[in-house]
Amino acid sequence: MSRLVAPLLLTALLLLVWEVACRALDVPSYFLPPPSAVAISLKENLAVLIAAGWRTVSTAVIALVLASLIAQALALITALSPLLDRAIRPLASVVQVTPVIAIAPLVLIWAGLDHPQRALVTLAVLVAFFPIFSGAVSGLRSADPDLERLFSLYGASRWQKVLRLRLPSAVPFLLEGHKVGAGLALIGAVVAEFSAGSGGVRGLAWQILDSSNKLQTARMIAALVVLGAMGVALHALLEALERTGLKWWRGR
Amino acid sequence: MTVATLTDVEVDYARGRALGPVSLSIAPGETLALVGPSGCGKSTALRLLAGLEAPSRGVVTRAPGRGETAVVFQAPTLAPWLAARANVALPLELAGVDAAEARRRADAALGRVGLAGAEAARPVTLSGGMAMRVSLARALVTDPKLLLLDEPFAALDEITRRALADDVLDLWAATRPAIVFVTHNVEEAVYMASRVVVLSKGPGRIVGDFATSGAMPRPPHFRTEPGFRAAVEQVSAALAEGVAA
Numbered sequence: 450m451s452r453l454v455a456p457l458l459l460t461a462l463l464l465l466v467w468e469v470a471c472r473a474l475d476v477p478s479y480f481l482p483p484p485s486a487v488a489i490s491l492k493e494n495l496a497v498l499i500a501a502g503w504r505t506v507s508t509a510v511i512a513l514v515l516a517s518l519i520a521q522a523l524a525l526i527t528a529l530s531p532l533l534d535r536a537i538r539p540l541a542s543v544v545q546v547t548p549v550i551a552i553a554p555l556v557l558i559w560a561g562l563d564h565p566q567r568a569l570v571t572l573a574v575l576v577a578f579f580p581i582f583s584g585a586v587s588g589l590r591s592a593d594p595d596l597e598r599l600f601s602l603y604g605a606s607r608w609q610k611v612l613r614l615r616l617p618s619a620v621p622f623l624l625e626g627h628k629v630g631a632g633l634a635l636i637g638a639v640v641a642e643f644s645a646g647s648g649g650v651r652g653l654a655w656q657i658l659d660s661s662n663k664l665q666t667a668r669m670i671a672a673l674v675v676l677g678a679m680g681v682a683l684h685a686l687l688e689a690l691e692r693t694g695l696k697w698w699r700g701r
Numbered sequence: 702m703t704v705a706t707l708t709d710v711e712v713d714y715a716r717g718r719a720l721g722p723v724s725l726s727i728a729p730g731e732t733l734a735l736v737g738p739s740g741c742g743k744s745t746a747l748r749l750l751a752g753l754e755a756p757s758r759g760v761v762t763r764a765p766g767r768g769e770t771a772v773v774f775q776a777p778t779l780a781p782w783l784a785a786r787a788n789v790a791l792p793l794e795l796a797g798v799d800a801a802e803a804r805r806r807a808d809a810a811l812g813r814v815g816l817a818g819a820e821a822a823r824p825v826t827l828s829g830g831m832a833m834r835v836s837l838a839r840a841l842v843t844d845p846k847l848l849l850l851d852e853p854f855a856a857l858d859e860i861t862r863r864a865l866a867d868d869v870l871d872l873w874a875a876t877r878p879a880i881v882f883v884t885h886n887v888e889e890a891v892y893m894a895s896r897v898v899v900l901s902k903g904p905g906r907i908v909g910d911f912a913t914s915g916a917m918p919r920p921p922h923f924r925t926e927p928g929f930r931a932a933v934e935q936v937s938a939a940l941a942e943g944v945a946a
Contacts, residue, residue, distance in 0.1 A: 598751075598753050599772065603796065699782070701825045701826055
């Protein structure tokens with residue numbers, strides 16, 4: 450119970466201090482609006498913000514699905530061929546260390562300025578790819594070596610080893626990789642919207658940028674609140690999926 | 702006729718000689734214990750017999766067929782995502798035995814190790830002793846001619862250990878595979894084996910090869926008989942000599 454009560458109490462206390470300080474010190478609302486003003490703005494713009502949030506989340510979810518397919522396919526290839534493993538892994542690392550914001554202008558040109566949604570998804574895929582790929586690669590190598598010896602002893606083919614030993618052994622790593630990847634896909638979608646800028650896709654990041662241009666600070670914070678709530682919801686969903694998946698995998 | 706033979710084998714690892722030269726023949730149906738100090742290469746010898754490793758020099762001959770050689774490791778080594786039955790059926794399924802038949806034989810093997818009723822249990826829900834029995838059932842399901850056990854009871858408590866030792870001997874009595882097992886416990890070696898081979902400190906060479914007397918499987922109170930005590934002392938002396946040499 451205190452797991453829920455303690456953070457809620459602290460949040461309420463911080464909001465109260467914020468509200469009182471804004472009023473007592475007469476802080477201008479374009480600089481820092483009190484929480485009450487944010488709440489009013491949230492209520493007024495709720496429909497717009499949720500629609501924008503939905504666009505951002507759907508970008509992230511499409512990106513997660515694509516990143517998942519590509520990352521697992523590539524990881525499987527590296528597991529089957531040591532040569533391709535040596536070829537692919539350094540390139541995968543390059544994708545990971547390149548900041549998405551630096552690639553964004555290039556991707557926007559390639560996707561075509563008429564298709565900003567494609568560019569956003571591509572950028573979010575680039576961010577979500579690595580944790581899933583590296584999880585899959587480690588997972589495919591995580592099989593118990595003695596179990597691997599048993600498979601050899603019983604004459605298992607390479608395919609049998611992959612399908613019946615290495616893939617099932619990788620499941621916990623895949624679940625973890627997808628959880629991390631989902632969080633990054635959302636961050637990637639927001640960053641991509643920022644760098645796309647133009648407002649071709651009016652997601653949450655665009656709402657934040659637009660509020661900032663108009664100095665509507667309360668609306669900006671309201672958009673952040675929606676973004677935070679969606680992030681928490683996505684994380685909770687994937688954590689629940691991971692827990693259920695592990696339970697199924699382990700049988701307890 | 703032998704089930705497996707090591708002829709003048711030596712094994713070198715990057716850090717130096719691990720085993721040998723060693724020559725050893727395993728007769729059908731015999732139970733042989735390999736004892737020796739830590740690092741003498743007894744597990745290496747077992748992996749040679751299993752065909753999981755090749756010698757640096759010398760010749761290993763063994764029954765070539767699938768499932769004719771079975772191994773039980775120190776840990777149960779079960780797939781956590783499979784139920785006990787599926788774990789036991791695995792060697793059969795890898796050999797292409799049809800699923801219903803594999804399942805039937807797996808259930809029978811689980812019955813033989815006293816785990817009837819636990820077919821659907823996942824490894825995580827089993828005790829250490831039960832998991833080890835599943836591992837034994839998986840080794841027995843192919844009716845091997847040679848059963849290799851690598852310190853299979855080392856991680857278990859004394860009571861479970863003794864119960865499993867008797868169970869292994871009962872299972873042996875049913876189909877009489879040759880059994881080679883590695884242990885550093887002299888009493889366990891003398892109790893379970895009709896022949897005890899002692900290796901020196903690494904790189905291991907054979908410094909003793911004793912036949913133990915008495916019926917197999919062991920009668921009750923075998924551990925208190927003078928013959929048992931004498932054999933234990935004899936093997937211990939050879940072991941001490943091998944360590945000092």
